[in-house]
Amino acid sequence: MTQLTKEQVKHHATLAWLAITDDEAEAYVTELSGIVDFVKELQEADTDGVEPMTHPLQVFNVLRKDVPTDILDREEMLKSVKQHEDGQIKVPTIL
Amino acid sequence: MTLLTKTATELQSLLHNREVSVKELTEESLSRIAKVDGDVHAFLSTNEDQALATAQQLDNQPLEGRGPLFGLPIGIKDNIVTKGIVTTCASKMLENFVPVYDATVVEHINAAGMVTMGKLNMDEFAMGSTTERSAFQTTHNPWNLDHVPGGSSGGSAAAVAAGEVAFALGSDTGGSVRQPAAFCGVVGMKPTYGRVSRSGLVAFASSLDQVGPITRTVEDNALLLNAIAGLDHRDSSTSPQAVPDFRAALTGDIKGLKIGVPAEYLGAGVSEEAKAAVLEALKVLESLGAEWEEVSLPNSKYASQAYYVISSSEASSNLARFDGIRYGYSAEGAKSLEELYTRSRSEGFGEEVKRRILLGMYSLGADHHEDLYMKSLKVRTLVAQDFAKLFEKYDVIIGPSTATTAYKIGELIHDPLTLYANDILTVPINLAGIPAISVPCGFSNGLPLGLQIIGKHYDEATVYKVAHAYEQATDFHTQKPALWEVK
Numbered sequence: 001m002t003q004l005t006k007e008q009v010k011h012h013a014t015l016a017w018l019a020i021t022d023d024e025a026e027a028y029v030t031e032l033s034g035i036v037d038f039v040k041e042l043q044e045a046d047t048d049g050v051e052p053m054t055h056p057l058q059v060f061n062v063l064r065k066d067v068p069t070d071i072l073d074r075e076e077m078l079k080s081v082k083q084h085e086d087g088q089i090k091v092p093t094i095l
Numbered sequence: 096m097t098l099l100t101k102t103a104t105e106l107q108s109l110l111h112n113r114e115v116s117v118k119e120l121t122e123e124s125l126s127r128i129a130k131v132d133g134d135v136h137a138f139l140s141t142n143e144d145q146a147l148a149t150a151q152q153l154d155n156q157p158l159e160g161r162g163p164l165f166g167l168p169i170g171i172k173d174n175i176v177t178k179g180i181v182t183t184c185a186s187k188m189l190e191n192f193v194p195v196y197d198a199t200v201v202e203h204i205n206a207a208g209m210v211t212m213g214k215l216n217m218d219e220f221a222m223g224s225t226t227e228r229s230a231f232q233t234t235h236n237p238w239n240l241d242h243v244p245g246g247s248s249g250g251s252a253a254a255v256a257a258g259e260v261a262f263a264l265g266s267d268t269g270g271s272v273r274q275p276a277a278f279c280g281v282v283g284m285k286p287t288y289g290r291v292s293r294s295g296l297v298a299f300a301s302s303l304d305q306v307g308p309i310t311r312t313v314e315d316n317a318l319l320l321n322a323i324a325g326l327d328h329r330d331s332s333t334s335p336q337a338v339p340d341f342r343a344a345l346t347g348d349i350k351g352l353k354i355g356v357p358a359e360y361l362g363a364g365v366s367e368e369a370k371a372a373v374l375e376a377l378k379v380l381e382s383l384g385a386e387w388e389e390v391s392l393p394n395s396k397y398a399s400q401a402y403y404v405i406s407s408s409e410a411s412s413n414l415a416r417f418d419g420i421r422y423g424y425s426a427e428g429a430k431s432l433e434e435l436y437t438r439s440r441s442e443g444f445g446e447e448v449k450r451r452i453l454l455g456m457y458s459l460g461a462d463h464h465e466d467l468y469m470k471s472l473k474v475r476t477l478v479a480q481d482f483a484k485l486f487e488k489y490d491v492i493i494g495p496s497t498a499t500t501a502y503k504i505g506e507l508i509h510d511p512l513t514l515y516a517n518d519i520l521t522v523p524i525n526l527a528g529i530p531a532i533s534v535p536c537g538f539s540n541g542l543p544l545g546l547q548i549i550g551k552h553y554d555e556a557t558v559y560k561v562a563h564a565y566e567q568a569t570d571f572h573t574q575k576p577a578l579w580e581v582k
Contacts, residue, residue, distance in 0.1 A: 004457075012456040016411060017418075017436040018449055028453060035454055039400040042470050045477065052472030053479060055302055055332075056288040056528025057552070062331035076195040080422035091420055092431050 002036045004029050098123045099261045100575070103163055103315045106261075110166055111158055117166035117210065121150040124168035124212050127259045131578055134240055136232045137254035139173050140181055141213035149210050156208070163318050163342075165208035169262040170254045173214040174221055175306065176295040177201055180211070184297050185229035186219045188417050188424045188443035198295020199330065200264060200306050200323040207322045212260050216250030219445045220414065221271055221299045223247050224517070225502065228447045233504060236279060237576040238542050242501040245275030251309045252279035258579055262319055263309040268299050269402050270496075270521025272307035273533040277496035277545025280535045280574070282316045282562070283309045287553050288528035289334040291320075292327035298413040300406035301332075303525040312572055313534060313563040317341035320555060336553050344556035345563040350384030352561065353489045357392040360494030360520060369495040372537035372544045377493065379568050380561070387493070390485055394477040395523050401478065402522040404458045404471035410448075411455025417443065479527040486551045491561050495520060496533035496545030520547065530555045534562045535571035543571070 006025045009032060013020045020028065074087060083090035098106065098120060109115040125143055132138050146168075153166050171177060174184045176194035178201075183189045197205065204211070218228035226234040226249035234249045236242040237257040244253035248265025252275035255263050265272040267285035276283025284307045291306045298304060308319035324338045356377065361370050377387050419425040419439025426438035444452070458467040485492055498517050524531045529552055536546035546565065550558035566572050 008457075009453065012453050012460065013449075015460075016415075016452045016456050017433075017440050018444070018452065019437045019441040020449070028450065031450060032453060032457065035403065035450075036457065039404050039454075039458075039467060039471075042397055042400045042404070042474055043466065045394065045397045045470070045474050047470060047473035047477065050473040050476050052469055053476040053526075054472060056479075056526075057332070057334070064328065072195050077421075080192060080195075081420070082425045089420060092429055092435055094432055 002033050002040065004033045004036065097127055097258055099127065099258045102312050103167055103261070103318050106167060107163055107165065117153040118147065118150040120166060121146050121168055121210050124260055127257070128212065131237070131257045132259060134235060134578070135237055135253050135257045135259070136234050137215055137250040137257065137259060138170065138213045139183060139185065139216050139231060139250070142180055142211055146210050146212055153208055153210070162207050162322070164204070164262070164322055167209055167262060168212045168260045169204055169209045169264065170212050170215045170251060170260040171201065171263070172217055172248050172251050172265045174217060174266055174297040175200060175264055176297065177211065177214065180214065182214065182297070183231070184220050185217045185231055186443065186445065186448070187230045190424065192422055196295065199292035199327045201295065203323045204264070209262065215248070215254055215263060218247035218249070218447070220297070220410070220448050221247040221266055221268055222410070222447050222451055224270065224274055226250060227504065228445065230445050235504070236501050236542070237578050238280060239501070241503055242542060243278070243504050245278035245497070245501060247271040248283070248309065249275045252276050252281055252283065255279070255281045255309050255311060256576060258575070261311060262315065264323070265307055265309050266296055267305050267307050267525065268303045268406060269518055269525050272309060273496050273521055273531060273545065273547060276309055276533040277543065278501035280543030280571070281309055281311055282313055282532065282534050282572070283307060284316050284320060284532045284555070285524060285530060286320060286324065286555055287334070287530045289332050290324050290338070290530070290553065290555065292325070292330040292333050294327055294329035300409035301413060302409060303406055313559060313566045314342060314345055316532070317345065317559045334553070339556050341556055341559050344560045346560060347564050347567060349380065349561055349564045352385040352491070354380065354385055354387035355390035355485045355489035355492045356387050357395065357492060357494055358389050359392050359395045364498050364519070365495060366499045368500065368537070368539035369498060369544055373493070373495050373546060376536045376546045376565060379565060383564055383568060390489070390492070392481045392485070392523065394474065394481050395519060397474045398478050398523040398526055399518045401471040401474040402518060402526060403454065404467050405475065405526070407451040407455035408458045408468055409455070411452045411459065414444070414448065414452055419443070475526045478523050482523070482527045482529060490557055492549040494547050496547040500539050500542035500544060524549055528552065530558055532558050532562050534566055536569070537571060
């Protein structure tokens with residue numbers, strides 16, 4: 001039985017920029033422990049000498065000439081930005 | 096009864112002879128939506144004004160040069176971006192998001208002269224298999240409103256099954272087109288990875304996602320895949336392989352076809368009804384001249400586990416883009432950038448999405464990168480090799496699309512592991528990147544069952560050929576939910 005701790009769950013949540021309450025962390029501990037036990041069944045598979053498959057098909061580089069082409073309209077894109085000024089996106093003060 | 100019982104080919108001839116106009120077809124779809132969607136809840140939004148305006152324009156176009164899908168109504172899963180039409184992924188995170196461009200598949204259906212009727216419900220960010228994970232509504236199965244339509248493309252399958260549209264686009268990361276198609280008694284295709292552009296499909300797991308057509312008949316499905324498939328400079332994972340005319344493959348001739356039937360697909364956990372329906376379907380295919388043998392996919396037992404690690408890992412990375420700044424939900428009154436990220440994501444994402452992000456973070460983390468993430472990638476190789484070996488000898492592989500008929504709403508949702516284990520029939524196909532279709536193959540207690548036909552890379556043509564031959568020899572696809580008549 002894998003038993004994740006509340007601290008582990010909270011640590012991963014922080015890395016993922018998620019805030020979770022103590023109660024939520026408690027629930028995720030139970031659920032994720034069950035899921036991790038399930039996925040750990042993978043360890044039974046014999047993968048000695050097996051290459052990892054990172055992509056379903058043969059991957060090759062797709063290159064193109066670096067020429068300007070039709071791009072998305074900045075004004076249109078800014079419509080979905082909550083706060084902007086002079087074509088720049090505003091965020092809370094960083095420094 | 097409605098015009099939408101007809102196939103694309105039949106509707107095209109009506110349009111051609113001026114017996115019906117695009118406007119009438121569009122109105123028919125809108126009136127079906129008005130009549131049944133209050134029960135089915137397939138649509139998250141409809142596009143009435145724009146659809147009618149498009150219909151008017153299309154009616155003015157000359158008959159020459161119209162393609163096989165011209166003027167026909169289609170619904171689009173809400174994780175496929177549509178310029179000027181809100182695209183939510185059924186998430187609070189994108190509740191008010193209006194895309195500034197069309198997905199490549201949307202450009203294709205527009206070019207084909209199809210009329211977009213609206214956006215279809217799904218599990219949030221396509222994570223789920225019932226639509227109960229939608230942040231906005233649960234879609235109901237048109238065959239029995241107490242049951243789920245499946246998911247994550249549940250809205251797409253239900254809208255087609257309920258006759259609201261004759262065509263829909265879904266997306267399939269681990270079965271999200273085939274499983275709802277099976278649960279709703281319609282035809283759903285997951286094309287070969289790379290066959291259809293993912294540009295404008297909101298990414299869940301980029302190495303698994305494919306857009307796929309959902310329709311009532313195999314021929315309609317083949318026509319829609321032809322319309323959306325092909326190389327796209329905006330998705331470097333699309334294949335330069337030529338796209339054949341899939342309709343030309345629908346010859347009905349499957350004499351000498353070799354079918355492999357994995358023992359694992361008729362094994363533990365698969366209901367007696369599903370097994371019986373598949374064995375019955377194999378008899379039909381035999382009567383058409385095909386031969387079948389029992390085979391094995393020995394590594395399929397690890398597929399679900401590998402799938403959850405890989406898809407959640409990719410999701411945790413893909414969903415990092417939702418930061419509350421450029422688009423999407425943005426928390427009010429955040430004092431710092433960190434607080435803005437954290438609160439926007441915590442308030443915007445639903446519970447299942449967070450769970451998968453956490454599993455992804457855990458699997459990719461330094462402690463488990465080897466034993467979970469890398470191990471899953473190696474198992475993925477084994478799963479793909481299982482198929483490759485079988486395809487040296489067999490033309491297609493056949494099994495059930497789902498282990499059971501559609502669950503009752505609320506029935507399984509509290510047990511994620513049960514839902515996950517059910518994926519074993521569909522996720523190996525995504526891991527291997529091969530095409531597979533679900534076609535109606537029977538009923539149990541009034542709920543549909545699906546037959547899954549799996550093909551080689553880029554061999555959708557053979558998959559369609561077998562599906563079509565089977566469909567034409569049976570009458571499951573002609574049956575309609577009671578809701579068609581009552582309403």
